[in-house]
Amino acid sequence: MAVTENCEKNVGTSNGLKVLDGQASEISSTGATMSNNAISQHPEEIDERKKYLRQQKVSLELQDEGKAKFGTDEKKMMSNCSNDEKSVHKKAKVNHSDSGVACVAGEDDLLSNYTNAFPHEMGKRTILRLKEMLRLVNLKRLQSAEEEKNRCKNEEDYNNLGAGEFSRKRLRSATRRQVPQAPDYPWYAINKRSCGFFRLVCKDISHGQEDNSIPVINECDVPPDAPASFTYIKSMQVSDNVKVPVRADGCRCKESCTEARRCSCVHLNGSAPYVTQDGGRLVAPRDVVFECGPKCRCGPDCGNRVSQSGIKYKLQVFRMPDKGWAVRTLEKIPEGAPVCEYIGILKRSDEVENDIDNSYFFEIDCKQTINEIEGRERRLCHVPLPTSSPVDNETTETEPEFCIDAGSYGNVARFINHSCEPNLFVQCVLSGHHDIRLARVVLFAATDICPYQELTYDYGYQLDSVIGADGNIKQMLCHCGEPNCRRRLY
Ligand SMILES: C[S@@+](CC[C@H](N)C(=O)[O-])C[C@H]1O[C@@H](n2cnc3c(N)ncnc32)[C@H](O)[C@@H]1O
Numbered sequence: 001m002a003v004t005e006n007c008e009k010n011v012g013t014s015n016g017l018k019v020l021d022g023q024a025s026e027i028s029s030t031g032a033t034m035s036n037n038a039i040s041q042h043p044e045e046i047d048e049r050k051k052y053l054r055q056q057k058v059s060l061e062l063q064d065e066g067k068a069k070f071g072t073d074e075k076k077m078m079s080n081c082s083n084d085e086k087s088v089h090k091k092a093k094v095n096h097s098d099s100g101v102a103c104v105a106g107e108d109d110l111l112s113n114y115t116n117a118f119p120h121e122m123g124k125r126t127i128l129r130l131k132e133m134l135r136l137v138n139l140k141r142l143q144s145a146e147e148e149k150n151r152c153k154n155e156e157d158y159n160n161l162g163a164g165e166f167s168r169k170r171l172r173s174a175t176r177r178q179v180p181q182a183p184d185y186p187w188y189a190i191n192k193r194s195c196g197f198f199r200l201v202c203k204d205i206s207h208g209q210e211d212n213s214i215p216v217i218n219e220c221d222v223p224p225d226a227p228a229s230f231t232y233i234k235s236m237q238v239s240d241n242v243k244v245p246v247r248a249d250g251c252r253c254k255e256s257c258t259e260a261r262r263c264s265c266v267h268l269n270g271s272a273p274y275v276t277q278d279g280g281r282l283v284a285p286r287d288v289v290f291e292c293g294p295k296c297r298c299g300p301d302c303g304n305r306v307s308q309s310g311i312k313y314k315l316q317v318f319r320m321p322d323k324g325w326a327v328r329t330l331e332k333i334p335e336g337a338p339v340c341e342y343i344g345i346l347k348r349s350d351e352v353e354n355d356i357d358n359s360y361f362f363e364i365d366c367k368q369t370i371n372e373i374e375g376r377e378r379r380l381c382h383v384p385l386p387t388s389s390p391v392d393n394e395t396t397e398t399e400p401e402f403c404i405d406a407g408s409y410g411n412v413a414r415f416i417n418h419s420c421e422p423n424l425f426v427q428c429v430l431s432g433h434h435d436i437r438l439a440r441v442v443l444f445a446a447t448d449i450c451p452y453q454e455l456t457y458d459y460g461y462q463l464d465s466v467i468g469a470d471g472n473i474k475q476m477l478c479h480c481g482e483p484n485c486r487r488r489l490y
Contacts, residue, residue: 199217199218199219199224200215200216200217201216201217201218201224201225201226202215202216202226202227202317203215205227205232205317205412206232206234206411206412207232209232209233209234210234210310210311210411210412211310211311211312212311212312212313212314212315214311214315214316214317214412215316215317216316216317216318216325217316217317217318217319218318218319219318219319220319220320220321221319224319227317227325227415230406230407230408230409230410230414231408231409231410232410232411233343233344233409233410233411234310234343234411235343236341236343236344236345236346236404236440237344237345237346237409238345238346239345239346239347239348239351241347241348241351242346242347242348242402242438244433245432245433245434245435245438246433247293247294247295247432247433248293248295248430248432248433248434249264249295250264250265250292250293250294250295250296250297251263251264251265251266251292251296251297251298252264252296252297253292253296253297253298253302254297254298255298256298256301256302256303256304257292257296257298257302257303257304258272258274258276258303258304259272260272263292263298263304265290265291265292265293265296265304266290266304268290269286269289269290272303272304273286273289273290273304274303274304274306275336276303277334278334278337279306279309279312279337280303280306280337280338281306281334281335281336281337282306282336282337282338282427282444283336285425285427285444286427287366287369287370287428288366288370288428288429288430288436288439289307289427289428289429289430290430290431290434291304291305291306291307291308291429291430291431292304292305292431293431293432293433294431294432305431306338307338307341307427307429307431307440307442308431309338311339311340311411311412312337312338313329313330313331313333313337313339314329314330314331315327315328315329315330315339315340315412315455316328316329316330317412317415320417320454322479323417323479324417325415326415326416326417326454326455327412327413327415327416327417327454327455328452328453328454328455329449329451329452329453329455330451330452331451332448332449332450332451333445333448333449334445334448335445335446335447335448336444336445337444337445338442338443338444339424339443339444339445339455340411340412340413340416340442340443341411341413341440341441341442341443342362342404342406342411342413342414342426342441342442342443343404343406343410343411343413344360344362344404344405344406344407344409344410344411344414345404345405345406345408345409346402346403346404346438347402347403347404347405348401348402348403349363349399349400349401349402349403352403352405355405355407356468356469356474358405358407360405360406360407360410360414361403361404361405361406361407362403362404362406362441363400363402363403364400364401364402364403364404364428364437364438364439364441365400365460366428366436366437366439367400367436367437368400369428370436400437401437402437402438404441413443416443416455416456416457417454417456417480418456418457418458418459418478418480418489419454419456419457419458419480419482420458420478420480420482420484420485420486421480421482421483421484421485422446422456422457422458423445423446423447423449423453423455423456424443424444424445424446424455424456424457425443425444425446425457425458426441426442426443426457426458426460427441427442427443427444428440428441428442429441429442443455443457456480459489459490461489461490462490463486463488463490464490465490466490474490475488475490476488476489476490477489
């Protein structure tokens with residue numbers, strides 16, 4: 001019992017920490033003291049106590065400062081993730097704002113954590129005291145939420161903000177508000193250290209074209225700029241110089257096309273590329289995926305059109321200090337799910353040769369990958385290309401002939417950054433035609449992706465392959481932050 005009192009006393013006097021990062025050191029010193037005084041030398045027990053104390057501290061801060069907690073629905077969503085993913089998610093939340101984000105456990109978590117850690121010490125009085133303390137925290141939270149609602153003049157804006165399922169608690173920032181009608185993003189606290197505010201700069205960058213709106217927030221710039229002007233388009237446009245290939249013959253299936261022996265399109269893949277789970281997931285990356293297309297008899301719900309149903313997941317564009325705009329998901333994306341297609345204007349590569357300042361080109365290099373040109377690695381699932389395809393064994397051709405230019409016209413994919421250890425991968429898909437030089441470029445989830453993780457893919461540049469206007473090699477440092485980072489994008 002002495003330990004419990006000691007613990008509570010320590011917790012009770014540990015106010016005044018402003019940022020989560022700062023807590024760690026202070027907590028560890030508190031933990032050490034406790035272990036000297038009262039606890040036996042079991043390291044696991046000490047760890048549990050430290051964890052408990054950390055949670056208590058944050059709760060008390062909440063009481064004092066009105067900081068955020070994971071919302072109920074967010075918790076629900078997180079419950080679908082593994083423990084590792086949860087910790088990544090929490091870390092991402094903390095990291096993203098650099099400071100001020102209080103990831104705290106709820107009442108039940110605190111009590112059950114403590115009960116599990118110290119079953120023999122969980123006396124009735126302790127439970128009552130904890131409960132009372134947490135009741136006060138919740139009361140405060142509810143009051144702040146009510147105040148927040150009243151402050152928000154534009155009810156529609158309020159309801160549309162962000163992913164509606166997240167906690168809407170606004171943090172003590174009334175005076176920081178610059179545009180009265182634009183409420184702050186509710187799910188993490190103000191970033192005091194770097195910027196001091198964050199701001200919704202656009203409610204939906206797709207202007208209603210995508211099924212889910214894609215908000216844009218900027219917590220880095222003062223004033224908070226929106227992305228430079230471009231026109232959002234949902235489907236590919238084709239430059240006058242590009243000859244659109246003839247449409248490929250379609251299958252005659254009346255029902256969903258899932259079996260290679262029944263559907264001629266699936267047959268081209270060797271085996272079914274998708275499983276039906278979660279609305280269709282790619283089994284493994286392939287050289288190319290043949291999907292059903294406009295000449296097929298199957299309908300839009302066919303299981304072999306997985307990449308054609310638009311963006312299914314709630315995404316958000318946000319500003320990063322070192323990489324510019326970036327994209328993150330607001331909900332869990334399962335491994336193998338299609339995230340988005342890279343959309344822009346289909347151009348000949350020689351048409352854009354002089355446009356060196358445009359960083360929104362995507363070279364369609366499926367052919368180079370299949371022919372393993374310039375160090376590109378083939379996928380595990382090799383596919384024999386149909387004889388009708390203009391893809392041949394011209395291995396002499398090293399440069400992609402076509403590219404997608406998302407500089408002036410594009411979709412959300414243009415904001416996705418590079419990472420040396422990405423969570424998306426590029427998959428070439430053929431649906432309308434079989435010309436692999438003009439394959440569609442679709443980004444799929446390489447792993448289960450938790451809410452708030454930045455979406456990234458490997459741009460696949462060869463080092464020293466980019467030449468500037470002055471004829472010199474251009475270099476760009478990589479800020480992906482992965483332990484295996486190659487240090488340069490190109
Ligand atoms: C297709 S755009 C991606 C969106 C871009 N961040 C923006 O602000 O619009 C590619 C550019 O983003 C930046 N970028 C992407 N990934 C990066 C990384 N890992 N490190 C540094 N800069 C990166 C580079 O400036 C690159 O030329």
